Amino acid sequence: MKSILVTGGAGFIGSNFISLLVKKQLFRIVNLDALTYAGNLENLKEIENNDHYRFVKGSINDDVLVEALFEEEQFDYVVNFAAESHVDRSIKNPEIFVMTNVLGTQVLLNIAKKFWQTGIDKNGYPIYRDGVKYLQVSTDEVYGALGKTGMFTESTPLSPNSPYSASKASADLIVRAYNETFKMPINITRCSNNYGPYQFPEKLIPLMINNCLNDRPLPVYGDGMQIRDWLHVLDHCEAIETVLEHGKNGEIYNVGGNNEKANIEIVKLIINALDKNESLIQYVNDRLGHDRRYAIDNTKITTELGWSPKYTFEQGIKETIHWYLDQSEWLNRVINMEYMVYYNTMYSKR
């Protein structure tokens, strides 16, 4: 059984990914997560006692800890989800985004290289143990914003606009450099907006569901016409597994759901599904530098690797709303004092 280091596995996508891998019984999994405000071990309750799964609390920036884990486990794969992931927070405090997303990635790459290298070829390039790979989970936001038409392909130039997307783009470039300079086996996936179970309620869909359930105003940035391409988290996780096992060395794969929706459309859909009134909508000042539109061209991953999304948006959003309704205790627990302080600084004075 191959061994995999999943970082940030207590977050939204990482926890869905680990649960999927455990169900498929494909790997021995170590989950390294610092348990920031976004990390929640409750997301992994169902699989926490599985023999092939182990949680380690710690940071990807802690090179001593990461080395010790490599020493113990002889990982074949690293999948790096660990990140500060919220654009709004990156506007308030960019520093931690550079620290985690850029420097943390570099620590992982450096240690993976050290443990995976078995020799040097005649040109001075490192040679690696067979079957190893580093996969960086990135975002479509590295490409910047689109106008009314067009889509991001893997060759769209990087043009990130927020401190979050700039830190993710920087990490992508370092990953790319390890492949070019050190020939380290890597892939990068760039995904559009995810939705589904276990998403922290600072993000659009769970934020709106939670506020609707509590009859709180629904803060909508600007005119609400920012367009995102939505993908169910389980489709994203399947795409990552596909790239991990079949992705061509050094390649980047865009992952998208072909579901472009304006934010305000999503908000109205949630209001209707929960039988609430549109009077809850409260337009607030737009986010600084807010990207207008993202859209992913996923031709490469669908034609070369045979992945395609299984969820329609209609089915996925219905299931997601039901999940949050059923998991009101989960929601109540994650909405703690720290979250409310953050929420009030974001929306109370607008």
Ligand code: NAD
């Ligand atoms: P998340 O914020 O829900 O989870 C991030 C996880 O990383 C948390 O569990 C947190 O505790 C952990 N973490 C933070 N700093 C760490 C550190 N220094 N060391 C170890 N763990 C640390 O994020 P998410 O939405 O699950 O996103 C996961 C990844 O996918 C991120 O890299 C993000 O950029 C990328 N991504 C997300 C989306 C999306 O829509 N959510 C879309 C495209 C790409």
